Amino acid sequence: MSGHGDPIPMTSRACGALSGEAHVPGDKSISHRSLILGAMAVGETKVSGLLEGQDVLDTGRAMQAFGAGVINHGGGNWSVHGVGVGGFAEPDQVIDCGNSGTGVRLIMGAMATSPITATFTGDASLNGRPMGRITDPLALFGTQSYGRKNGRLPMTIVGAQDAAPVRYTVPMPSAQVKSAVLLAGLNAAGETVVIEKEATRDHSERMLTGFGANLSVEDTSEGRVITLQGQPELKPQTITVPRDPSSAAFPVCAGIVAQGSEVLVPGIGLNPTRAGLFTTLQEMGADLTFENMREEGGEPVADLRAKFSDNMKGIEVPPERAASMIDEYPVLSVVAAFATGKTVMRGVKELRVKESDRIDAMARGLEACGVTIEEDEDTFIVHGMGAGGVPGGGTCATHLDHRIAMSFMVLGLGTEKPVHIDDGGPIATSFPIFEDLMRDLGANITRD
Numbered sequence: 448m449s450g451h452g453d454p455i456p457m458t459s460r461a462c463g464a465l466s467g468e469a470h471v472p473g474d475k476s477i478s479h480r481s482l483i484l485g486a487m488a489v490g491e492t493k494v495s496g497l498l499e500g501q502d503v504l505d506t507g508r509a510m511q512a513f514g515a516g517v518i519n520h521g522g523g524n525w526s527v528h529g530v531g532v533g534g535f536a537e538p539d540q541v542i543d544c545g546n547s548g549t550g551v552r553l554i555m556g557a558m559a560t561s562p563i564t565a566t567f568t569g570d571a572s573l574n575g576r577p578m579g580r581i582t583d584p585l586a587l588f589g590t591q592s593y594g595r596k597n598g599r600l601p602m603t604i605v606g607a608q609d610a611a612p613v614r615y616t617v618p619m620p621s622a623q624v625k626s627a628v629l630l631a632g633l634n635a636a637g638e639t640v641v642i643e644k645e646a647t648r649d650h651s652e653r654m655l656t657g658f659g660a661n662l663s664v665e666d667t668s669e670g671r672v673i674t675l676q677g678q679p680e681l682k683p684q685t686i687t688v689p690r691d692p693s694s695a696a697f698p699v700c701a702g703i704v705a706q707g708s709e710v711l712v713p714g715i716g717l718n719p720t721r722a723g724l725f726t727t728l729q730e731m732g733a734d735l736t737f738e739n740m741r742e743e744g745g746e747p748v749a750d751l752r753a754k755f756s757d758n759m760k761g762i763e764v765p766p767e768r769a770a771s772m773i774d775e776y777p778v779l780s781v782v783a784a785f786a787t788g789k790t791v792m793r794g795v796k797e798l799r800v801k802e803s804d805r806i807d808a809m810a811r812g813l814e815a816c817g818v819t820i821e822e823d824e825d826t827f828i829v830h831g832m833g834a835g836g837v838p839g840g841g842t843c844a845t846h847l848d849h850r851i852a853m854s855f856m857v858l859g860l861g862t863e864k865p866v867h868i869d870d871g872g873p874i875a876t877s878f879p880i881f882e883d884l885m886r887d888l889g890a891n892i893t894r895d
């Protein structure tokens with residue numbers, strides 16, 4: 448929901464070894480898509496392990512506003528009574544997507560080819576993020592949009608009547624843009640084609656296929672070419688949401704930087720379009736192992752074991768890996784501070800249009816904690832100080848950004864002096880149990 452409660456200042460302090468098992472919540476990307484595709488299917492979709500973070504709850508409320516039934520049965524079990532492709536009702540209220548870029552962008556796509564009008568808003572962070580990347584391709588279907596200047600929310604979308612299909616090459620690596628176009632293509636008669644030059648997370652493709660859409664993917668010299676046949680009848684599904692690798696990143700990295708730690712994070716989805724952080728940590732020399740590798744619901748899954756790592760080296764992160772770890776750069780920059788030598792992250796300008804400008808937010812906070820950084824528009828470099836060598840002591844601004852808040856809480860578990868954040872409130876958008884889970888591992892994270 449937009450609007451934000453009173454700030455929640457928090458502090459984390461090094462307190463020796465973390466140990467135990469960390470059961471992180473369901474995947475955020477898959478949770479949003481379960482609700483949206485469930486709402487576009489005919490009949491009842493059952494979802495277990497849904498992430499009950501504010502971002503996903505806001506998407507659930509939005510689906511209700513478009514006429515779907517969304518029922519919480521407790522214990523992470525939900526059901527969605529879908530209205531079918533093209534069956535959305537016109538909402539009689541403004542749709543508030545809170546802090547969630549994924550929520551608002553996918554929902555705009557999903558309603559863009561129905562003859563209805565909806566107005567979207569969000570919190571101060573979301574209302575500052577670019578929506579032109581969505582409304583440009585939606586305009587090709589005949590969808591109209593009326594937002595604030597520079598394509599910002601609040602924004603009214605007037606859905607296209609009898610939309611024709613489109614062929615669109617996504618100009619930046621963005622699963623949200625790709626997904627919005629595919630969801631819009633669902634209600635356009637004929638073949639919608641989306642081309643991405645760099646592969647991004649493929650949950651929409653996998654789940655659309657699971658719901659019975661006719662979708663094919665081809666790797667060509669142009670890139671990944673995704674072809675979708677419009678106006679299918681989507682069939683309701685039973686979905687078990689895997690645990691989120693982007694949330695697992697926090698206890699994993701905490702185990703790596705907190706002296707003497709050993710942490711097990713079981714059942715983590717390792718879809719290759721999401722797992723870049725873990726490869727990078729291993730390349731840096733972190734003591735991270737994948738145990739009990741298996742397949743669950745068509746996705747590779749493993750238990751991650753992370754141990755305190757006092758011999759990590761800075762590396763050049765291959766830019767072509769960026770999309771597979773885009774949300775993990777903030778916490779990687781924290782781990783990089785405890786390595787020796789430079790960690791160089793190139794091709795990361797998308798970080799500047801997330802919930803905050805994540806390069807700027809991490810750079811200022813790391814500097815406040817005694818770490819030297821370098822940055823330009825598309826590059827972020829952290830000069831590592833070695834395990835035990837990072838001073839800490841700063842107060843870091845989180846700018847309504849959950850990943851920034853959690854990253855600095857991980858930093859403080861390995862620094863000489865405590866690390867403070869001005870506001871941990873945004874953590875609830877993606878990882879509502881973060882504080883309890885970290886304290887159960889033995890972390891000293893407190894509200895001030």
Ligand SMILES: O=C(O)C1=C[C@@H](OP(=O)(O)O)[C@@H](O)[C@H](O)C1
Nearest residue numbers: 476549620621622623624773774
């Ligand atoms: O499609 C998705 O579920 C997401 C795509 C990514 O955003 P972009 O598409 O903007 O890269 C990612 O940062 C976000 O957390 C979730």
Ligand SMILES: C=C(OP(=O)(O)O)C(=O)O
Nearest residue numbers: 546547548549550774801
């Ligand atoms: C970028 C993120 O989310 P969104 O774009 O959905 O707000 C994130 O969760 O790190």
